[in-house]
Amino acid sequence: MKLAARAAYSYRGDKSVLPFDDRGPIVFMDGDCVLCTFGARAIARLDRVAEFRICAIQTRLGESVLRHYGLNPQAPYSWLYLVDGHAYTSLDAMIRAGRRMGGWGQLLAPLAILPRSVQDWLYARLARNRYCLFGRTDMCAIVDAKLKQRLLT
Numbered sequence: 001m002k003l004a005a006r007a008a009y010s011y012r013g014d015k016s017v018l019p020f021d022d023r024g025p026i027v028f029m030d031g032d033c034v035l036c037t038f039g040a041r042a043i044a045r046l047d048r049v050a051e052f053r054i055c056a057i058q059t060r061l062g063e064s065v066l067r068h069y070g071l072n073p074q075a076p077y078s079w080l081y082l083v084d085g086h087a088y089t090s091l092d093a094m095i096r097a098g099r100r101m102g103g104w105g106q107l108l109a110p111l112a113i114l115p116r117s118v119q120d121w122l123y124a125r126l127a128r129n130r131y132c133l134f135g136r137t138d139m140c141a142i143v144d145a146k147l148k149q150r151l152l153t
Helices: 034-046 060-068 090-101 103-113 116-128 130-134 145-150
Strands: 026-029 053-056 080-083 086-089
Touching (some): 026 060, 034 053, 034 090, 034 103, 060 080, 080 090, 090 103
Parallel strands (some): 026 053
Antiparallel strands (some): 080 086
16 A cells, blocks of 8 residues: 655645644554554553554544545555654554564564565555454553553544
8 A cells, every 4th residue: 555645744734634743653543453452552561751642543633644645544554653744554664663662562673674565465464354353342442541641532
């Protein structure tokens, strides 16, 4: 999946994107996906400097940011990493987020040796089948104080 080419912080000038605090990295992910919810909890636990924030794509903010970058919020390719005004998606986004987080997040780094086409293929297979493989949940209904502090709505 290809992101629409945009300049850094281009969403700030897009009237269809709700205003939000974009200091620090933000991960936009499927709030109904068990695997994404697991990832959100992992971010809340592993991010020792508490800089990452998380936004479910089912929110008005999440939907507007994804649309800005040419992504369909209802499509299975729904993971977007926004940092320093730049957006990344697919496995590349997860690798970048893991590197920034450090610690256990670095376990994703070896996947960077795969060609981008292979990364995208792997991510697409997982994303397309995530509900069948892992099920559904509601990230925002989870009673996890660390996670709730990071959620953007």
